[in-house]
Amino acid sequence: MTFLRSLASSKGDLSSITAPPFILSGTSLVEYSKFWAELPDLFVAPTMILDKEERALAVLKWFIATLKGQYTSRNEKLGSEKKPLNPFLGEVFLGKWETETEGTTTLVSEQVSHHPPVTAYAIYNDVYGIELQGYNGQKASFATTTLNVRQVGHAVLYIKKFDEYYYITLPTLHIEGLFYGAPYVELEQKTLIQSSSGYWASIEYSGKGYFSGKKNTFKAKFCAPDEDSPLYTISGQWSGKSTIINEAKKKESLFYDASEHNVVPLIVKPNQEQAGYESRRAWEKVAAAVEVMDYDTIHVEKSKIENQQRDLRKKEKEDGVEWQRRYFELIEDEGPLREVAELAGVEPDERVWRFKREVFEQSSDSKM
Ligand code: CLR
Numbered sequence: 001m002t003f004l005r006s007l008a009s010s011k012g013d014l015s016s017i018t019a020p021p022f023i024l025s026g027t028s029l030v031e032y033s034k035f036w037a038e039l040p041d042l043f044v045a046p047t048m049i050l051d052k053e054e055r056a057l058a059v060l061k062w063f064i065a066t067l068k069g070q071y072t073s074r075n076e077k078l079g080s081e082k083k084p085l086n087p088f089l090g091e092v093f094l095g096k097w098e099t100e101t102e103g104t105t106t107l108v109s110e111q112v113s114h115h116p117p118v119t120a121y122a123i124y125n126d127v128y129g130i131e132l133q134g135y136n137g138q139k140a141s142f143a144t145t146t147l148n149v150r151q152v153g154h155a156v157l158y159i160k161k162f163d164e165y166y167y168i169t170l171p172t173l174h175i176e177g178l179f180y181g182a183p184y185v186e187l188e189q190k191t192l193i194q195s196s197s198g199y200w201a202s203i204e205y206s207g208k209g210y211f212s213g214k215k216n217t218f219k220a221k222f223c224a225p226d227e228d229s230p231l232y233t234i235s236g237q238w239s240g241k242s243t244i245i246n247e248a249k250k251k252e253s254l255f256y257d258a259s260e261h262n263v264v265p266l267i268v269k270p271n272q273e274q275a276g277y278e279s280r281r282a283w284e285k286v287a288a289a290v291e292v293m294d295y296d297t298i299h300v301e302k303s304k305i306e307n308q309q310r311d312l313r314k315k316e317k318e319d320g321v322e323w324q325r326r327y328f329e330l331i332e333d334e335g336p337l338r339e340v341a342e343l344a345g346v347e348p349d350e351r352v353w354r355f356k357r358e359v360f361e362q363s364s365d366s367k368m
Helices: 002-008 029-036 040-048 052-078 284-291 295-319 335-343 357-362
Strands: 024-028 083-085 092-099 103-113 118-125 130-143 146-159 164-169 172-176 184-188 190-195 200-206 217-223 232-237 241-246 251-257 328-332 351-355
Touching: 024 029, 024 284, 029 052, 029 083, 029 092, 029 103, 029 118, 029 130, 040 052, 040 092, 040 103, 040 118, 040 130, 040 146, 052 164, 052 184, 052 190, 052 200, 052 217, 052 232, 052 251, 103 328, 118 351, 130 351, 146 335, 164 335, 190 335, 232 251, 284 295
Parallel strands: 024 083, 184 200
Antiparallel strands: 092 103, 103 118, 118 130, 130 146, 146 164, 146 172, 164 190, 172 184, 190 200, 200 217, 217 232, 232 241, 241 251, 328 351
16 A cells, blocks of 8 residues: 555655565666567568568567567566666666577667656667667656557667668556556556658557457558558467468468567677676676665665655756766757658657767777
């Protein structure tokens, strides 16, 4: 009950929630960017498809495939959704996937704002010439026993060979099962994927009992440029199986089956080789205390980090300087992103976080 009350009073800021120890996780939210590319084969697949329409469909498939990791992996591994650690400003999470066919896919994730929390990330594979950049924050509200979370931000996929962009909006979600102490995520509303080629897809989410009796269901329509009636409709469970219907031929076939794909684990440097601003190193003691549910130590170690951060902000204020983000910068959104957002009918953000790849590549952090 205390927990539910703390949720009710959290006023949009998820970091102010005091969760009971069994719901705490020792993983920082800055790590969650990895869920975009744990299936490197599907991530690079669109680069090999010459046909625009087929390519956009492959992007849709990759996107649907990422949802299971993004929204159900804590449940599957830890038994319920957990409250991640609230990243500090400047916290960085780095990793890479190494696979025989896809080669190296690199992940750079950085906490670029603390109040409100915003994480920016870049994921790229140079063998295939594909890159995802994005940033996100969350706005929460509480209703009776459900926590509603709206995501702020978007992701943009870029395919070099075709000089093609995909603008991806993020789904709204809510946390159910709070009352029973077994929280889990359910998605709602829509995601839009708009390609600069004109092809677009709209994905509508629903939980148990709306489209069907199953959880994690979705319905997507895939349309040609400037068209509203779908070329294909896709539906099913994003955490399980989905099917695709070719509307012209009225032919149905399998679209995606999550059980046929295994995530490729991200390779992260051992903690002792990481810099102090790297996530797992910085939170090491907190994570160890979470592991054994030692609430006092969690509190002591968290406070150390928070005080350090407070001192840093104070010093910056005194010196009249602002914290310098390491690998991202806030830029005016002009160029192609703005165009593709407009195509999507989405109000483009005034300013977006851009990955400073040159800076990253010259840093020792790029030598993983
Ligand atoms: C972060 C960005 C990722 C997708 C994603 C998945 C799960 C979300 C997380 C985001 C934000 C934080 C989140 C989490 C599920 C639960 C957690 C909303 C959007 C909140 C802070 C936990 C509240 C405490 C409990 C009631 C469990 O790409």
